[in-house]
Amino acid sequence: MAATVVVAADKPTAQPWAYALVLVASGVALGVSGAPAPLYGIYQQQWHISALTTTIVFAAYAFAALGAVLVTGRISDIVGRKPVLLVAFATMVAGLIVFVLADSVLMLLLARALHGVAVGSTVVAGAAALLDLRPHRGARSGQLSGVAFNVGLAVAVLGSSLLAQYAPHPLRTPYVVITVVCLAIGAGVLALREPHATRAAGRIRIAKPAVPHEIRGDFWFSAIGVMAAWSVLGVLLSLYPSLAAQQTGIHNLVFGGAVVASTALSGAVAQLFATGVPARRAAIIGDTGMALALLLTVPALATHNWIAVLAAGVALGATFGLGFGGSLRHLSEVVPHHKRGETMSAYYLLAYSAMALPAILAGWAATTWGLNTVFPWFVGLVALACLSAAGLGLLRNRELVRPAA
Template sequence: MRGTSQRWAYPALIGVLGLGLGISGAPSPLYGIYAGEWDFAPVTTTVVFAAYALAALVSVLVSGSISDRYGRRPLLLTAVAGLLLGLVVFMLAGSVAALVVARVIHGLSVGTIVVVGSAALLDLRPDDGAATGRRTGVTFNVGIGITVLATAVDAEYGPAPLVVPYAALAVLSGLALLAIVLMRETHDVDPTIALHVARPRVPAAIAPDFAFAALGVMAAWSVLGVFLSLYPTIASVAVGTDNLVFGGAVVGGSALAAAASQVVAGNRDTRRSAIVGDIGTAASLGLCVLAVHVGDAWFLAICSILLGFFFGLAFGSSLRHLGQVLPAGHRGEVMSAFYVLAYGALALPTIAAGIAATRWGVDTIFAPFMGCVALACVVAGVLGFRVKGLQQDA
């Protein structure tokens, strides 16, 4: 394979993946500032967030075939340049429309980085797929956790909270762009490959496994959407603080706990781990509702960390379980269906929560929304008992 002589390329790509996912969560602790300065409702926050998810979905469905035909490197160069462009738009933003534009650019860029970067990693180490999957899962959550927390600290204690955090990320993005420029192509391009949108379809033979994995991930990503858009403000209001670091720490700690769960799950049975993650997520959601009601900062932080751990377990194990049962000839179709549902769950319930919060208030809709998601998690866990578990290879 063309890029295997560059040993640094593999960890560099891992770093680019972590940076991309980190940038996707960077605005999370800043939405409260935007809402306060521009006086917009919760639904506006969730629409801005959903713009990212929908753009990422489009990118996920088309970037794979483009990179197969033209190579990984041109797509990654374009995507990292998109990260830089989106950060510049954020720094210059003076309206909600600019935020939406920045989020769309980042959605397209991060979706491409996830798909094409993961493919490039497999190009470099084709016999190390399981370990690469675990590493990228950890990297995704570590990237989000560190970036959200660092952004909150920078915005709270540094100058120009709506500019400096993005500028710091732009510097890192510039280094990532340089790494991709220096990196050799990892894929033997094939100009005869037809460009296409991945077609969503699930073979009947794996329908129960797909329902189990997809419902668990949809429930988990519904939580993720609210966590990255509304939860920092919800948590801060609950404990009576306007310090951005608290909201950032709650979300960042949850993401880091999700990364830890990916390590703990390791080579454990994916079905059992996913069931534990689904049920644990449901229970943790109830505890988060109680913590918000009580308003104790430490209790809320602990509950958020627990939620992150079980969320990570549910998401990672569900995805790995699905990977074990995928027929070789249907991988693109099934993963297309999976991502359509996952990103739909990231965007649509978040918008619904924003509309309800605007009409009835965040305090009023928080518990019912979390209750609905918890019920979906329980249903996913029950479905897990109806499918056959497979022991993941080491």
């Protein structure tokens, strides 16, 4: 029987470094999620696997992360943030060990699934811990989390590509190094005092996705924007480095890593400096810009010039940062507090589905017709989704202004 008692815990003593540690932990988790991106080309060459198999391996992460997102929030409310973060980092290390030992696609799928669970848990419990530590700075914490995600992704992808290119055992050394980093962060979490001062007793249940009727228009504006953005992210992490190498003739892994890293870093910078831009306006600008930046990647790749390819990636990252960051900020501003859990569950359900399913579809199409043939069609479809999100935002603006006219 579910209980409704709230159990008070001792008030945690202030630890000045706790907030920064949780931010770094979140960034490292997202870095782990992107670390295999530069290595997929090696797996394809050495293991003779197709683009479809590569994207299925990537999608295993997204689906596992979705499952973790739906249950971890309630678990951390009951047992606390620290235990969830500790288990998440232990799972992360387990996934890295599986990667080190991997000799089959099945082991890659297991490693990615473990990382999906670990990263999804870290994102949710970390966000809650940041609110516990600084309850009156929710918007700032959300912004810094987005920056940490992008910086962690950039550092991990670039570091992974450098190690794979120049260190021995390219399919093992990057994971060993990242394991050491995760163990260090885990030791920090072990020293962390539980930030969640009160814990609710009750059953652990899956958060039921639902959208309050009064914010349905705002929700779909944010949701379509994040679906478009994360579908780009899925293909960027699973297929784009190989495509950039093919088109430029540069097969050094550091170049593929630099393409992803520059995109992620420009996204971090855009989110960091967009604080003064109203959330809806930032999302509309980002969605529109993302559509244009996506379309520009096609001629950039056609030039076979590495500078053009990098520049297109930077433009795509900056607009991605505006679109994703603005969409998330806007939804956070309008969602009723008492319906935040079910609304964010619906939001992440769509976001992770958009990350996984288009990547699988693109992988299947690339295996059938070739990535060079498929990529422009994919870009066109996602650009239409971005423009649809921007259009919804403009229509919603008119609806809000009309009564005052």
